[in-house]
Amino acid sequence: MSDQQTVLSAADQLREQKLCASVEQLTGAKVIKLDRQLRWRPAWFLELQKPDGEIIKVHARGDRESDVMPFPELKREADILQVLAQQGIPVPHVYGMCADPVAIIMETVPGTRDVSTASNDDERRSVARQYIDAIAAMHSAPLEPFADRGIEVPEGAEAIALAGLNAYLPLYQKHKRQPDPLIEFAMRWLRNNIPLHRTKPSFIAFDAGQFLFENGKITALYDFEFAMVGDPLTDLATMAMRESVEPMGDDIGSLCRYYAEVVGEPLDVKVMRYHHTLFATVACMQFVGSTTNPSPGDPHDVYIEWDIALRRSLINVLAENLGVDIVPPAPVARLAGKHRAILTMLDDALDKIGVEQELHQQNKQAAKRLVEYYQRVDQVEAELERLARIDAALILGDSYDASADLDSQMEEFILAAGEQSNVALISYLATQVERRVQAFADISIGQSAAHVRLEPMV
Numbered sequence: 001m002s003d004q005q006t007v008l009s010a011a012d013q014l015r016e017q018k019l020c021a022s023v024e025q026l027t028g029a030k031v032i033k034l035d036r037q038l039r040w041r042p043a044w045f046l047e048l049q050k051p052d053g054e055i056i057k058v059h060a061r062g063d064r065e066s067d068v069m070p071f072p073e074l075k076r077e078a079d080i081l082q083v084l085a086q087q088g089i090p091v092p093h094v095y096g097m098c099a100d101p102v103a104i105i106m107e108t109v110p111g112t113r114d115v116s117t118a119s120n121d122d123e124r125r126s127v128a129r130q131y132i133d134a135i136a137a138m139h140s141a142p143l144e145p146f147a148d149r150g151i152e153v154p155e156g157a158e159a160i161a162l163a164g165l166n167a168y169l170p171l172y173q174k175h176k177r178q179p180d181p182l183i184e185f186a187m188r189w190l191r192n193n194i195p196l197h198r199t200k201p202s203f204i205a206f207d208a209g210q211f212l213f214e215n216g217k218i219t220a221l222y223d224f225e226f227a228m229v230g231d232p233l234t235d236l237a238t239m240a241m242r243e244s245v246e247p248m249g250d251d252i253g254s255l256c257r258y259y260a261e262v263v264g265e266p267l268d269v270k271v272m273r274y275h276h277t278l279f280a281t282v283a284c285m286q287f288v289g290s291t292t293n294p295s296p297g298d299p300h301d302v303y304i305e306w307d308i309a310l311r312r313s314l315i316n317v318l319a320e321n322l323g324v325d326i327v328p329p330a331p332v333a334r335l336a337g338k339h340r341a342i343l344t345m346l347d348d349a350l351d352k353i354g355v356e357q358e359l360h361q362q363n364k365q366a367a368k369r370l371v372e373y374y375q376r377v378d379q380v381e382a383e384l385e386r387l388a389r390i391d392a393a394l395i396l397g398d399s400y401d402a403s404a405d406l407d408s409q410m411e412e413f414i415l416a417a418g419e420q421s422n423v424a425l426i427s428y429l430a431t432q433v434e435r436r437v438q439a440f441a442d443i444s445i446g447q448s449a450a451h452v453r454l455e456p457m458v
Contacts, residue, residue: 019098020034022098023046029048029050031048034046058105058106059105062102075097076149079149079151080146081094081104089134091220092109093106110214113246115249116247127211127217128249131209151228155201157198161190164228164278172286189321195268195271206228206230207238208234209238210222236457252456256457277321281314301444308446322426347371350368350371388435399413437452
């Protein structure tokens with residue numbers, strides 16, 4: 001068992017006991033080691049011994065326990081992994097489901113996602129192409145087995161193009177508590193620019209680019225919790241979107257051209273940028289509730305970090321789609337925030353809390369990140385609002401109300417505006433996003449956004 005058991009709460013100890021019992025029943029082996037993975041979702045690595053002495057390694061992929069999922073049933077991902085395995089796609093073997101705590105019980109696959117560990121450039125490029133081979137094979141797989149497991153198969157160009165948006169829309173509508181001009185602009189653009197010539201659906205990872213490799217060989221594709229049936233070019237788009245934070249192993253343009261060779265079809269960069277826009281939009285939609293109406297237990301710091309980064313990714317691709325150059329704004333002045341004293345006290349109080357267990361240290365660090373973030377919010381939020389109102393007044397003209405909520409006014413304008421306003425609106429929205437990225441670039445939560453860029457796809 002884990003050497004952390006003695007410091008776990010009684011509830012956590014019971015939880016892990018139930019997990020071990022379920023894993024033993026599914027595998028027919030005895031748990032001899034259990035380690036909780038220190039990350040933002042519950043996950044465990046287990047070692048087990050079979051009656052004949054063989055040691056096997058198992059991974060328990062826990063439920064997020066957070067209302068940010070368009071497909072909240074974790075068994076759906078287990079079903080997808082089993083179908084992919086039957087179709088010859090390299091994925092972890094699934095032993096079954098643990099009901100309490102909810103978790104997929106699967107084999108632990110050797111390897112790493114970090115392509116910088118490849119022995120040389122040739123190996124790194126080879127691994128990237130092996131991944132392209134795997135997703136191309138996945139895209140050509142028959143859809144009936146997925147439909148038999150309850151995976152929706154869209155029909156027609158509009159349903160295929162908007163598969164991801166339609167999946168996330170109920171979650172967005174459920175959690176939206178305040179206006180969001182950027183998301184509303186993006187959704188309007190997506191509905192007005194559907195690629196009507198794309199009429200053949202495929203099974204797609206949707207959040208593509210996740211694989212493990214060892215000794216120069218792909219060992220598994222993983223993380224299919226967002227997977228669905230849609231346009232296969234979505235996976236190239238999301239793969240490119242991931243590149244700035246998790247490199248694929250080769251130039252994205254080169255990998256896209258290789259994909260075109262493998263499937264025997266020319267690239268359609270315009271469609272790929274459409275699906276980049278859609279994925280970035282739904283990713284922002286996913287965290288609307290988490291950042292404005294947070295739930296206890298959420299990884300709050302992580303969700304804020306992702307929200308800032310994803311909005312920059314969205315604004316980058318929207319600007320390219322509309323042929324607008326993003327002009328870096330002037331630095332935002334940092335003022336002495338009115339909550340400076342209490343935030344300083346809170347940071348000092350956290351420093352005085354001593355913790356030994358690594359999991360609790362991680363929780364403390366998350367709290368420190370949040371305090372650092374809100375110290376910066378306290379310094380810049382008033383100035384960001386002042387500058388945004390100056391920009392918005394130029395667009396809204398006589399309808400601008402200095403006493404009314406700004407985002408409400410901008411969202412109302414966006415929903416009523418015609419295409420002729422797109423350039424002005426995207427310029428306004430880009431300026432607001434870039435100001436926030438700049439304001440938080442030198443603190444921990446802002447680092448991801450600071451590194452986001454739009455990768456060339458050809």
